[in-house]
Structure formats: structure tokens, C-alpha cells
Amino acid sequence: MPILPTQQPVEILRHTFGYDAFRVPQEEVIQTLLAARDALVLMPTGGGKSLCYQIPAIAMAGTGVVISPLIALMEDQVNALRQAGVAAAALNSSASPAESRATEEALLQGCLDLLYIAPERLLQERTLNLLQRATVNLFAIDEAHCVSQWGHDFRPEYLQLRVLHERFPLVPRIALTATADSKTRAEITERLTLQEAAVFIRSFDRPNIRYHINSGSQGARNALLRFIRDRHAGDAGIVYCLSRKRVEEVAEWLQGEGLDALPYHAGLGIDERRRNQQRFQQDEGVIIVATIAFGMGIDKPNVRFVAHLNLPKSIEAYYQETGRAGRDGLPAEAWMHYSLRDVVQLRQMIQQSEADLPRKQMEGHKLDAMLALCETTDCRRQTLLGYFGESLSSPCGNCDNCLQPPATWDATVAAQKALSAIHRTGQRFGVQYLVDVLLAREDPRIQQQGHDRLSVYGIGKELSANAWRALFRHLLLRGLVEVDHDGHGGMRLSPSSRPLLRNEEKLTLRQHESPVPRQREQRPEIAPRDTALWEALRQHRRELAQAQGVPPYVIFHDATLMEMLHRRPRDLEALAALPGIGERKLAAYGTSFLKILHRDRPS
Template sequence: MLVETPSFRREGGEPLEVLSRVFGFAAFRGLQDAAISQVMTGGDALVLMPTGGGKSLCYQIPALCRPGMGLVVSPLIALMDDQVAALRQLGVNAAALHSELSPEDAPRVKADFAAGRLDLLYVSPERLLSPGMLDRLGRQQISVIAIDEAHCVSQWGHEFRPEYRALAGLPQALPGVPRIALTATADPRTRVDILQALAMPEAEVLAASFHRPNLHIAAKPKASELGQLTDMLGRHKAGGGASIVYCGSRNKTERIARSLRERDWPAIVFHAGISPLEKRAALARFRSGEPVVVVATIAFGMGIDRPDVRIVVHLDMPDSPEGYYQQIGRAGRDGEPAQTLLLYGGEDIARARHWLDVSTAPPAQKKVMGQRLESMIALTDTTGCRTRALLACFGETLGQDCGHCDNCRTPIATFDGTIAAQKALSAIYRTGQRFGAMHIVSVLRGKQTDMVTRHQHDRLPLYGIGKEHPEGFWRSVIRQLVSRGALQTGEGEYATLALNEAVARPILRGEQKLMLREDAVDPVAGSGRAGAGRAPRERGDAAREMAASDLGGDALLRFETLREWRREEARTQSVPPYVIFHDSVLRDIASQHPADLAALGQVKGVGASKLERYGPQVLASLKG
């Protein structure tokens, strides 16, 4: 219920004085001063600041300093209520007008609005555009119009909401009122679209760095999701605060939350399928300050204001860097260190590409979706600073490595992938730069497909030039070339590959040595280097590698985990990996997923001696 709050607006004041008197800060941070000055002089602004960067002050201060009432357009009721509650604690007469107001509060808000007693009014775009609302606003003096979460207006944004597009008509309904659009998530394409969609051609664009040094970013292949999750939660339990675990489906949130509760973790579920009562209860518990673990879909999204979220884990790969950045941005809003972990696998990529293929989005939008998906995949593959790679997706260059992402803390092993890169780039160029990764891999491996035959690519001199490596090797090489900027997915509807000549040319000419992730190396290479120290193959090894690449999501991840263990064991013993276990054996282990030594001993190719020698290590690897 709303409590009586004196109207602050009658006193007015200068921005710095209001900042001190009302909000208790001595000075503005970053671009706040520039944004506020732009609005105070009647100009429009597009403000891009990371989560926790103080965006709200950029419109709250002008609303309290300029004559009239501030109007804030916000997409979520929870976000409105949180901000209204915080402002009213400061003595600001703010209110939100939405469908979930209590019978006691609704008449009071409407009366205060009609009487001009409000300092700020928060509304959804739907409510703002409802019959008669703009007429009622037109009878009042409006100090500023703030459009929060402005990326929702962009068709390129990851959370596009069509109703936001109608906000372009606000200057006609409320002429002469400065507008300020704000977002924590917008790449260069989205920024341009925001300005066009809101009809703000003269707006000053103020973009702060998206770098948040307190976020420690990590990404790992999926092995044992629940084990990896509980390990993450356990290692950082002493830090207190809340944790958010994002899943790709409602069923998975229910399953993971149930498993966590069975292990005495205080887990709650949040997704679009739970009832309004359950949503309110979940949000109330999250906001209470207790150390809960929220297991959610992306429905648990914008407006998450809790400052002490210490951990954000993705159990499924997001489909864009924008969505990923916004979701991890909910951690560490208090500026204290926070941990993020992304678990990814082949099943994620296959699922995302499938949904892209069946999407009914317009071709231009579908192309952008494909580009962003490939950028997200490349982000998981990068060998360098992961923070730098993420910021590059937003057009920002970080001057030096962050020093605290997983790749900076523990540099990963690499190999000289120059020749492999040259082969991949040549295949893309010789096939016309208009095909996707699947087709390029088929050409490199000499695989006969309908598309290869139809385009006569089996007649190219380079057809089969990479047949010594399995499909997974070439997919990883291509993804890494995308992440390095040598390839772009900018042509065609289905994320087709094209060369970025400025980066690709030195590689093709041999003028630049290219180091790639060692996880792209053919697993039978005894030295761990592509094309070096390769052990003789037994007849049929290539077929088994192809079969391994057909393993499903979790089984494929178990297979890769076992190969990594085998590689390290082989190095320790200075023996070829295949003398420990053949790929065919590892594939059967990954597929059958034995839970104990007895079950492991039943797998063809293990035997009593290897069971005794390697059994405990294999089971430990399977358990993650």
C-alpha cells in the first residue's frame, strides 16, 4: 500500500543540489552529468550505461528539477514498483499506474495524477497508449519523458516489444518535452534503430563503457550440469547473497530447482508458466534479502534490482551476446565481485540453429539473429580474454585483458592452427562465400551431400583437403575464425560465412601465425598438435570419429571430457592416447554413462586390467 509522501517538486533545485539533498550523493558518476545537462536544457538523449551504472538518476534528477511531472515508460510492473518504492523512501511523490494496483492504491494514484501532485509517474507503453491517457497527460505539464529499457523498441533488440514502436508519436501528443531513452544492452545496430524508431534524430548519444570489472566471466563445456552448478554454488557460498540460474525451458527450471532442494539449496522457480500468485511469492522471496537460488527462464528478466546477486549461471547458451550480457549484468550491482558461468554444448548450438531455421521472422531480421547466434558461439570458443570478446560485440575495445575472466586466470592450451585456418578460409572463398559452416565442413572432409553434388563442389581441388580431421575439429576452427574476425556471418539468411579480407588475407598468405584452442585438435594426435606426431590409425578410426560426432548433447560432452582426461594421461605416461583407450571405447562409455565400476567393466574394450588402472579416474571424469 502507498504511504503519504510530501510532494518534492514544489521545492525544485539545481541538479547537484538535488543529488545531494534527495539522493545523498556528492557528485555525479560517469556520464550522468552530461545526460542530465542535455535534458535540463530541453534536448533529447540516448543513454547507454551498464547495469548498476546509475541510469535512473539521469531522468529522475531532471524530473525533480524541471517544472512539471516526470513520465517514465517502463516495460515491467516489478521494475516500476521497485523504483517507486525506492523514490518514496526518499520523499519523492512517485507512483506507478498499472493493472495490479490494489483496490486501495488505484484511486489514490489516479487522484494524485489528476490533481498534478505527482513528481514522477511510471506507466507501461500499453497503459500510456490506452484511450484517453495521452489526453490526460496533455492537460498537465510534463518535465521529461523517460523511455526505460529502450532496446525493447528495436526490431534488432533481443527483447523486442512492438508496442514500444508507437512511442515515436509522443512528440506530437506532448510537444516540447525532452525525451531520454535508456538501456544497458544495445549493440551499434540496435542504437541506430532506437533513434530511428523513437524519431529522435537530434538526440545526443551518451555511451558509457559496458565493462564491469567486478564481473568474473567464465564458460565451460557441459559435463555434469548439476554437478558443475552445485560446485559453483558451493565454492562461492561464503559470499552470501542471491544466485540466479538460467535454463532454456520451463521443465528444466522445475527439474533443476527440485534437484537443488533435494540437496538443501534454497531454490525457487520462476518462469512464464507459473501463476501470478506464485510469481509474486517468488519475487517477494528474492527481494527479501535471503540467500535464495532462483532457477528461471529469461522471464526472470529486466528490472531485477537486488544488488547482492553474487552468482549467475547459464545452464543453456543464450542466443545472443546482448541477452547474455543483460542476464549476467544482474550480478554484482553493488560493485562487489560476482561470478558468472556459462555452460555450453553441441546440443545448445543445434537447438538454437533449429529454432532459427524454423523462425518466421522476416529475412532481414533472421539474418541478424543468425549473426548474433554465431557471435555467441564464437564467444564460447575464444582463447583470449573473454571480457574483451564480449565487449567487442557492442563495438567497444578494451585496452587490455581484464585479468579476471577464466581465460585470463587460467590461459588455455593452444596449437598452431595456421594451416587449418588457411584450408577453412580457402574452402569458404572457393565456394563463393555464400554457404554455412555445415556445407564448408562437408567440402573440407570430402563428404558427399546433395548440396555438395548440386553445386559441383566435389570437383574443387580442395575437396577433401581436411579429411584427416573430424567434423568437430573443423566446426571449432570455423567458430574460432569468426571470433577472431577473420570470418563474418553477414551474408545470406542462414548465417552464411564470408571472409573479412582485412583479417583473413594475412592468414591466407602465411604472413600471420594463428594459434587456436587445443580442444579443436584431432584427439588421436599424440603430441596434441594438429598434423604433428600423429599416430598411425587403425582401420576404421575415421568412421568411429564420425560416429562420435553424432552423439547427443550430454553424451557428446562426456565424450569430450573423457578425451581430455585421456590426453592428459597420455602426456603423463608419454604414450599415444589410443593405447589407453580407443575413441570407440570412449564413445561407448560416454553413451552408456556407467555409474560404478561394475557397469564400467561391462563396456566393450575396457577389460579387467584397464578397469583397475583407470576405472576410478574415468568415473571421476564422468561425474565432472
């Protein structure tokens, strides 16, 4: 028997969360849970997944239990819910024994609407027994893609969550993720025994995010600095790097350039990681430079850009990481700079790993798809969505390829020269050596090998060294050449290069080293006359947040402040009509924000 709701979902949406209408398919998901049916929900980051389980948990008697993989995510969610007047708590290792006992007692007494818990804690027999003594109205499995052993965020504890179906067969479960191709969806369904679940898939598109990808062997840091200064001065952002060493180097360099940048990776001490993450969450305009250890569950809505200084391993990883930008729905950017070294390094990592052959093949296919997204001359968004099985009828108009269609060139003859250089030198040298041969550079190694007497020596002077490196990258990602995985990175021909060498195929490529497009700044549009008021609203929000020890966006999102700025409500009733202002926040903050909106205006 389903637990009948004590409140109507739409009333909770309005009075608690301050929104007038549900997004598709939130209401249908909620009704599924209220009918005691399981659900699998795929929505893009910022699409409103949390409300799908928070509202039914509040509506029904008892407590909704949310399985969440990271303490930071739990704390964000609990803080936000408490601001809205919802009884929420978390059980995790950061709580003291006394706090944990108080939370457990509140659960048993039916005083909690929502309880957040890590999978490791949930799976303890003591915790399962505790939940069986309480009234649990639903289980929400957040970040459900962590169950996928093929995925970049795999968490082995997620494989054991089928115990919920076994121990609590009558309690509805909802699994949610923003990142899942068809294989990952099948894994979630099978491993969590959700074969009978209703499936809800919303478009993966995030139209507010502009995608820009460029490549080259030099100038990545300076290109990043220009991007930040020209387009995101004073904005919060995340910069992803492949290694811990590069994270620290880039963070230190950005600091030296006057930016508020902090490092984050697993090699830092726990206290430093926590301190840097807290600064990022609570302060305005902080840039985190991080490995992929940072980000899953980060709920900061006003991240205006995500930058990659290295190539991600897969489109799933790229989509997950770029999805941390613009969660508030306002304009944001995903910027990337990658090099041939990234391609070689990632391929070597795959080949030298201890994974079995099917796993290596799968990771190789995922990397190929990521490279195809980088090298396409078509709309980035159409390519990205196509990977997830979704079609976009027309180009998006909000990616670099749409805004500045890339120039292309017939690279057939140049590619034949590059392939010939690989073959003539014995298929055992790296890209830089091959470029030196093509350009007839004086190098003792070339003379020692006798390669200065080859027919390919000096036949490539029509292209620059950078252009040759870009061409070798194209040949590699298109599978026309391969890399020896002996640690030396030597290039060799693949069987698929033969048609090109025989003039049976042509090769048309995009020209690289293009500048960052400068169409318009990707930030909330504020008229010059409103700048001072905008900053006053943000400053007041910051002061309220600091007094309570919570991030500013927990008070109000930028999108809500933007509505205040544009609509200038005159009283509490008008203020209550703005999105994101529920009854609790209206009572706590409404009067003080109205004073700021109208303090310099006659009554």
C-alpha cells in the same frame, strides 16, 4: 520554454540519495533535460541511469513520467524512491481502481515527482488525455532497446511511443538502455524520433564482473553445483536455462542438494511467478532458475552470480542477463557452461522459424558472434566490449582466459579426419554417430551402413569421445561444417572447409573441459573478526525490510553496509557522509544502525 528547476541537482543528489558527486555523464544528461532537450543514454547496468531522469524530475515543477516495461521494475523503483522521501507512484494493472484514482488525482494536483507507467497503459487515449491535463516535466523511456525488432526483448508497444513527440512536442524525452549495438542505437533514434537528441555513451565495461565460460557435453549441473558451493555459498544468484522443462529440473535438483532454489518461467501460474520473484527480491541467498522471461528490470543490487546452463542467442542477450549481477559495484561472476547441442538447437531454431531471410541472417550473425566470445583464447572482456564498438587497451585480468590462459593444440590433422568422416559417410549423420565411426565402436547401425569398411573407421582413437565432440563443435561454430535442418541434425561440409582439407590452412584450438578457476571468492571481502558484525547489520536490515514489506536492499545496499563496517561511524553526522544515506534514511534508520555498530564497544 524549459521548466526552471526549483532545486539544484547536486543538492538533490546529496540530501535525497546520499551521494556526494555525480558519475560521468550523469550531470551532463541532467542539464540536457533541464534545458528541455532530448537525450539518448547508454550506460551499463548499475551505472546510474535512473538518477539521470529522477533528479531532473524532482528538480522541476510537475511530474516526470517513466515508461517502464515491467510491473516488478516499477514497484522496485517506487519503493526505493519512497524510502528516500520522493513522491512516486505507478499506474499499472496490479493497482486497484481506488488506488489508480488516487494516483491520477495526485498527478493532476501536482503532488507527484515521478509516475511510472507501462507502455500499454500510456498509449490508451484516456491516459494521454490525463497527461495533457497534468504538468509533465519529462518523459523517460526505460529499457529503450525494446523498440528494436531485431532484439531479444522486443516489445511492439514501444514502436508507438513516437506519439509522445507528437502529442507533447515541448516536453523533453530521455531514452535509456544498457544494451545496444550500433544497429539498435539507430533503431531507437529513428523509431522514437530522437534525431535531435544529445547522445551519451558510457563504457559498457563492468569491471567488477568476472567472466568464466566453459563447454562440454557432460557434467553441466555438477559443475554448476561446485561453482555455487565453492564460490557463492549463501549468495543470491540467477541460473538461466533455455527451456521451461530444464528450469524445473534444475531447480528441483538444486533444492535436493540443499540450496534455496526456485523456478521461474512463463508457463508457471501468475501467483507462483509473483511469489517466487518476491522471495528472490526480499530474501537473502535465494537462487532463481529461469528462462529469459525472468530478469528485465530486476533491480536487486546484490546478485553475486549469474549462471548460464545453455548458450544465449546473442551477445546482447548475454550482456543483458549477466548485467543483473553485481549492480552494487561489488565483485560478482558471470559463469556459463554450454554444449554442442546448444549450438545445433539454436541454429535449427533460427532456420525453422517463420522469420524472413534477412532476419534469419541477422540472428545467425549474432549467434556467430556469441560463439566467437565463447571460443576465443583472448581476453573475454576485450572481445565483449569490441562487439559494442569499444576497445580495451589491455587484457582485463578478471576473466578465465586472463587468469588461466587456455592451453591450445594443433587440431589440423584431427579436423581433417573429422571432415573426412562426414564426407565418407554421406554427409547425413549426426555428431555421435561420426564419433562412433572414428572410434570404431561396435554399433549395428554402422555395420548396416557398411561404414565399418570405410578408411575413416577407427582412425580417431588418439582422442576421447568428449574431445571429438568438442572438435565438431569448433568446426560448426567456425563455419567449416553445417547442420542439416531436417530435424535429424546431420553434419555436412561447407565450402570453407576446402582449404583445411587441402592443407592450405592450419587449425589451432583451445583445449576444453577446464575446471572453474579458484583465484579468490567473488564476494565482498570481510575480515573474519568482522563476520559477526556484518551478519548483525544484514539481519537488522532484513528485519526493517520485512516490517515494511520491501526488499532489504531498498533499506540500504550491501555497498552501504560495507562502508558502515569498514568506517565505523560514531555519530549521525559521520553516518550521513557514507554513500547511499540520504536525509530521509538517516532520520529513519541512522540511530538503530549506530547502536548495532557500537553496542559491544565502550562509549
